[in-house]
Amino acid sequence: MSSDNTSDGSFRQRVFQVVAAIPPGRVATYGTVARLAGSPRAARQVGGVLCRLPEGSLLPWHRVINRHGLISLTGDDALRQHTLLQAEGITAGLATPIDLQHCGWSGD
């Protein structure tokens, strides 16, 4: 019921659902996640939500990168994300940009 599918509640919950839908071996940019979440201009907020993720979350947050195909985190967190991406078959993102044309996911 609804003319819109925005019946989930908070934007944060929506980001969880979108990120959880990213297939293994693929990555999505913050802008893409924001767009699929219903707010194409809220790319920044997507990072804010992931930053506040609980430690036990099964959400594949590591599959979310910036529009340059690089990891936006810094320090140990960046290395942690890079390691998780390696486990997905992606050996780039830390210093070498990920090929978004090959690994990029747009909600298919």
Added chain:
DNA sequence: ACCGTGACCCCAT
């Protein structure tokens, strides 16, 4: 209800 914050993105110098 107001202000500050931020894992972004875009443009100008």
Added chain:
DNA sequence: TATGGGGCCACGG
């Protein structure tokens, strides 16, 4: 080619 500043939107205190 690198660096800086501004705009955007949602969330916490």
